[in-house]
Amino acid sequence: MTFKLKVLAAAITMGFSFGANAAVIDLFTQAQSVSDLLGGGATSTFVSGAGIVGTERDVSVDVITSPIGLGATASVGSGYLSLNSQSGVAGNLVVQWDGVDGSMALGSGLSLDLTDGNPIASMGFVIRTYNADSPFTFSLGAYSAGGASSVILLNGHTTAGFIAAGVPSYIPLAGFQACGFVGGDVLGVTCSGSVDLTQISALELRVYGTADLDLTIGSASSSQVPEPAVLALLGSSLFGLAAFRRRKQD
Ligand SMILES: [Ca+2]
Ligand SMILES: [Ca+2]
Numbered sequence: 001m002t003f004k005l006k007v008l009a010a011a012i013t014m015g016f017s018f019g020a021n022a023a024v025i026d027l028f029t030q031a032q033s034v035s036d037l038l039g040g041g042a043t044s045t046f047v048s049g050a051g052i053v054g055t056e057r058d059v060s061v062d063v064i065t066s067p068i069g070l071g072a073t074a075s076v077g078s079g080y081l082s083l084n085s086q087s088g089v090a091g092n093l094v095v096q097w098d099g100v101d102g103s104m105a106l107g108s109g110l111s112l113d114l115t116d117g118n119p120i121a122s123m124g125f126v127i128r129t130y131n132a133d134s135p136f137t138f139s140l141g142a143y144s145a146g147g148a149s150s151v152i153l154l155n156g157h158t159t160a161g162f163i164a165a166g167v168p169s170y171i172p173l174a175g176f177q178a179c180g181f182v183g184g185d186v187l188g189v190t191c192s193g194s195v196d197l198t199q200i201s202a203l204e205l206r207v208y209g210t211a212d213l214d215l216t217i218g219s220a221s222s223s224q225v226p227e228p229a230v231l232a233l234l235g236s237s238l239f240g241l242a243a244f245r246r247r248k249q250d
Contacts, residue, residue, distance in 0.1 A: 022116060023113060023115075025221050028051075028080055028218065029219075030077075032057060032059055032074075032075065033074070034059050034073065034074050035071055036060075036061040036062055036091060038065070042061060042062035045059055046058050053097050053110060054097050054099040054100070055099070055100055056102070058094075058096035058098065058101070059093070061073065062094075063085075066088065067088045074093050080217065085212065090209050090211040090213070094205070096205075108202055109202070110200055111199065111201070113197075114198070115173065116222065123223065124170060124173050124175075124222065125171040125173075125222055126223075128166030129166060130217070131215065131216040132156055132215045133212065133214045134210050136156040136158075137154065137156060138154055138207045139154070139204075141206070143200065144197075144199050144200055148193035149193070149195055150176040150177070150179065150192075177195075
């Protein structure tokens with residue numbers, strides 16, 4: 001048995017296929033690679049170019065468990081974000097879209113309307129995992145002015161080999177407003193203040209890997225999702241809560 005941890009598999013495709021309106025986060029076409037070994041903290045790189053909201057993508061890898069001398073590598077290109085870990089290695093991956101700061105400190109350089117002018121209830125992310133051979137959890141955090149934030153932590157889906165269509169995880173935008181929610185694949189929604197989804201200053205994806213994880217994720221955007229499609233596709237307790245909250249507001 002090889003202990004290679006390929007995190008080539010966490011393909012995050014956020015909502016592309018449902019409508020024309022979309023706030024593109026990252027097409028994952030600008031190549032980037034970062035490798036880390038145990039000790040010495042995380043290793044990070046910063047890449048700028050077209051197809052990245054706020055121009056710059058910050059990526060760090062932090063190996064937390066490893067036999068001597070082995071490590072993990074995150075790479076981006078051809079529409080995918082991947083993480084490859086060597087034998088027995090477990091590591092965490094962080095991807096930030098926070099404008100040009102050249103730092104893994106969380107900046108505030110975005111001015112992003114995740115709704116793209118649409119009702120929050122009609123928008124969401126679809127995060128597709130194309131390959132994940134070990135358990136992992138991941139979070140998506142949205143930040144806005146004044147220290148407001150909302151972070152959704154989810155269980156990732158494992159796959160038996162590479163799945164060409166990907167295995168989707170759905171994150172309705174309204175989920176960021178469902179502070180305290182736990183249910184389904186959602187392990188928690190942690191809020192500080194009231195995040196303004198129309199004025200996002202930073203987005204952050206975190207992947208918490210376990211040993212021998214190979215993960216691949218696809219390109220990322222927030223897109224319009226027709227409600228019947230949402231109901232049919234999601235049917236999740238998270239969306240149910242979002243719909244409940246919306247009815248209360250009406
Ligand atoms: Ca940055
Ligand atoms: Ca940063």
